[in-house]
Amino acid sequence: MSAAQPFPAAEPRDRTLDACFLGPYGENDALLEKLLVEFLRDHVYWRRNFHPEDPPAIATAAAHHPDYLAFESRMRRELHQLSAALKKSVPFHSPRYIGHMSSDLLLPGLAAQMLTLPYNPNNVSEDAAPVTVDMEVQAGLQLARMLGYPHDPSQPACAFGHLTSGGTLANYQALRLALALKAFPVALRAAQVPDLALPDDDWTAFNLPQAEGIALLERWQQWLAAQAPAERRRWQARVERERIEQHGLAGFFAAHPALHVPCVLAPVTAHYSWSKGVKLLGLGRDQLELLPTDGMRLDPAALRETLARCARTRRSVLMCVAVLGGTEYGTIDPIDEVLDARAESRRAGLDFAVHVDAAWGGYLATLFRREDGGLRPRDEVAAEYVQFPTPAVHAAFAALGDTDSATVDPHKLGYLPYGSGAFICRDHRAMALLAERADYVFHGGAADDYFARCRSLGQFIPEGSKSGAAAAAVYVTHKVLPLDHAHFGRLPRATVRAAEAFHARAQGFALEMGGTVRALVPFAPDSNLVCLALNPHGNTSPAAANAFVHALHDELRSDPQQPLQLKEFFGSVTSLRPELLGATQTARIFGALGLDPADAGDDHLLILRHTLMNPYLIDRENGISYIDRYFDFLARRVRALAAARPT
Numbered sequence: 001m002s003a004a005q006p007f008p009a010a011e012p013r014d015r016t017l018d019a020c021f022l023g024p025y026g027e028n029d030a031l032l033e034k035l036l037v038e039f040l041r042d043h044v045y046w047r048r049n050f051h052p053e054d055p056p057a058i059a060t061a062a063a064h065h066p067d068y069l070a071f072e073s074r075m076r077r078e079l080h081q082l083s084a085a086l087k088k089s090v091p092f093h094s095p096r097y098i099g100h101m102s103s104d105l106l107l108p109g110l111a112a113q114m115l116t117l118p119y120n121p122n123n124v125s126e127d128a129a130p131v132t133v134d135m136e137v138q139a140g141l142q143l144a145r146m147l148g149y150p151h152d153p154s155q156p157a158c159a160f161g162h163l164t165s166g167g168t169l170a171n172y173q174a175l176r177l178a179l180a181l182k183a184f185p186v187a188l189r190a191a192q193v194p195d196l197a198l199p200d201d202d203w204t205a206f207n208l209p210q211a212e213g214i215a216l217l218e219r220w221q222q223w224l225a226a227q228a229p230a231e232r233r234r235w236q237a238r239v240e241r242e243r244i245e246q247h248g249l250a251g252f253f254a255a256h257p258a259l260h261v262p263c264v265l266a267p268v269t270a271h272y273s274w275s276k277g278v279k280l281l282g283l284g285r286d287q288l289e290l291l292p293t294d295g296m297r298l299d300p301a302a303l304r305e306t307l308a309r310c311a312r313t314r315r316s317v318l319m320c321v322a323v324l325g326g327t328e329y330g331t332i333d334p335i336d337e338v339l340d341a342r343a344e345s346r347r348a349g350l351d352f353a354v355h356v357d358a359a360w361g362g363y364l365a366t367l368f369r370r371e372d373g374g375l376r377p378r379d380e381v382a383a384e385y386v387q388f389p390t391p392a393v394h395a396a397f398a399a400l401g402d403t404d405s406a407t408v409d410p411h412k413l414g415y416l417p418y419g420s421g422a423f424i425c426r427d428h429r430a431m432a433l434l435a436e437r438a439d440y441v442f443h444g445g446a447a448d449d450y451f452a453r454c455r456s457l458g459q460f461i462p463e464g465s466k467s468g469a470a471a472a473a474v475y476v477t478h479k480v481l482p483l484d485h486a487h488f489g490r491l492p493r494a495t496v497r498a499a500e501a502f503h504a505r506a507q508g509f510a511l512e513m514g515g516t517v518r519a520l521v522p523f524a525p526d527s528n529l530v531c532l533a534l535n536p537h538g539n540t541s542p543a544a545a546n547a548f549v550h551a552l553h554d555e556l557r558s559d560p561q562q563p564l565q566l567k568e569f570f571g572s573v574t575s576l577r578p579e580l581l582g583a584t585q586t587a588r589i590f591g592a593l594g595l596d597p598a599d600a601g602d603d604h605l606l607i608l609r610h611t612l613m614n615p616y617l618i619d620r621e622n623g624i625s626y627i628d629r630y631f632d633f634l635a636r637r638v639r640a641l642a643a644a645r646p647t
């Protein structure tokens with residue numbers, strides 16, 4: 001068989017990964033149990049030592065009372081039922097699970113979260129979370145460093161990041177911040193604040209580069225601080241009245257007829273959270289303009305054309321989203337080219353924010369990060385893989401630090417519990433514009449000031465009360481596994497290598513199975529997701545191909561009606577849509593599969609999608625490749641299904 005060998009037998013095993021997870025077999029149960037018992041006891045001692053002179057409020061004999069016992073038995077009964085029901089859960093921990101973006105949980109994070117839960121910190125404010133709010137701000141700095149943003153809190157232009165319930169809300173926060181920053185110079189003009197060197201007209205004010213907008217915000221804050229208290233309040237109120245957050249979209253744009261509601265540009269591969277975001281912000285879906293892709297990566301030529309059109313027609317652009325690790329194919333948009341296109345557009349007077357949706361791929365940045373924080377050259381990274389990273393992928397990661405903001409999901413490739421997303425912006429000073437309290441000032445030099453300001457998380461985040469335990473989990477994990485290639489990077493390294501092995505094996509599968517089924521990896525993976533399109537030999541109808549893949553997927557999906565053990569593997573599916581693919585790619589893929597694109601049946605093509613993030617896909621302890629086993633399984637099922645097809 002043609003299975004590639006990206007894991008040469010002679011390569012030393014990575015023993016540090018052995019202690020990272022509970023493990024597919026629960027191998028590290030004793031370790032987790034020890035930690036949990038140790039820190040639960042520690043928590044109890046903490047309670048007792050608060051005021052040891054206070055006697056126990058629950059009587060020592062309470063546990064013998066019938067009501068107590070009745071409560072305990074009801075609780076046990078329900079917990080047993082819960083525990084039993086949970087056995088139908090999806091076995092994310094298993095190397096047989098290669099479906100959605102989920103896997104085993106990192107022990108440091110799981111233990112940190114469980115140990116923090118009984119303290120129940122609420123990260124909405126430092127009053128309610130004196131310890132974990134700082135951890136959240138630190139976690140933001142850890143992620144900023146990983147991305148290449150300035151992360152020295154003693155410098156004015158330091159980045160800032162905070163956690164969210166997930167990538168969806170982080171993306172929404174990016175929209176909110178970009179709009180606040182874009183509209184603020186217009187408000188200053190409308191309020192006719194003197195002495196600030198304001199832009200000459202609304203269009204220019206609405207198209208200031210973010211760095212200039214932030215500089216203007218600082219000038220305004222300093223000017224305001226120099227006013228006498230009564231004047232200060234008057235000017236403050238006057239500017240607040242003109243802000244888009246005060247007027248709402250309708251009032252703001254009615255007051256500024258030279259401007260229109262801005263649009264958001266994103267590749268067609270963008271996650272549906274962007275649609276939710278523009279709806280939530282009140283921009284409306286009409287303002288989400290989806291750009292064509294080339295091989296599922298944003299097409300920079302199409303972006304340039306769109307920007308030229310927007311500049312010509314004076315349609316303002318709020319943001320361009322670049323995806324780092326697409327949800328379907330794991331593809332990496334050319335972030336460097338997006339930034340180049342923005343530089344050109346800026347010269348034509350049209351400016352906008354560049355946000356990276358790295359909800360999935362964010363942690364892949366560790367592969368490119370040296371321990372000293374520098375960028376690893378492509379050759380050095382490439383020495384560890386067959387093809388990764390292509391020059392385009394390396395250039396995209398190298399450009400990350402020049403973008404304005406990013407979304408990273410610790411609960412995806414960070415291997416941490418739900419819900420943990422993160423929003424990170426390149427310059428924390430912009431956050432002052434999101435503050436609920438209008439007098440929020442975001443300048444002043446020392447690192448202490450940075451933490452003092454950022455600690456009032458509730459001022460800026462879209463949520464209110466939120467889990468401090470989740471922040472502890474992210475922070476502790478990043479401390480145990482620093483976000484560089486030598487530490488955390490070992491995990492994504494294993495996943496990218498697994499994806500390369502999977503890709504090679506898929507190509508072998510296509511050759512071996514040619515007489516039964518036509519198989520194709522539609523897009524060479526940029527990272528660790530690999531899709532596989534399948535069409536029974538001789539079939540030309542997309543509808544019949546879809547029925548075939550649908551039947552296959554039925555065997556690969558969780559089914560609460562069946563015992564879990566009946567499932568050999570878990571996979572997921574996605575659809576190829578010709579209207580999103582474009583004519584060239586549709587012709588290439590349908591052609592390779594022997595499908596007739598003119599067939600008027602289904603308007604999409606169902607394909608298998610595999611997330612290769614489980615760290616034990618290649619079990620070197622026992623010499624098992626779950627990738628090979630998966631393809632053996634697939635071959636068996638494909639043969640059986642093909643034989644059952646009506647001819």
Ligand SMILES: *Cc1c(COP(=O)(O)O)cnc(C)c1O
Binds near residue numbers: 166271323359360409
């Ligand atoms: C998962 C994902 C999101 C949404 O994140 P949630 O954590 O599910 O809210 C957004 N963008 C991309 C690219 C994703 O992969």
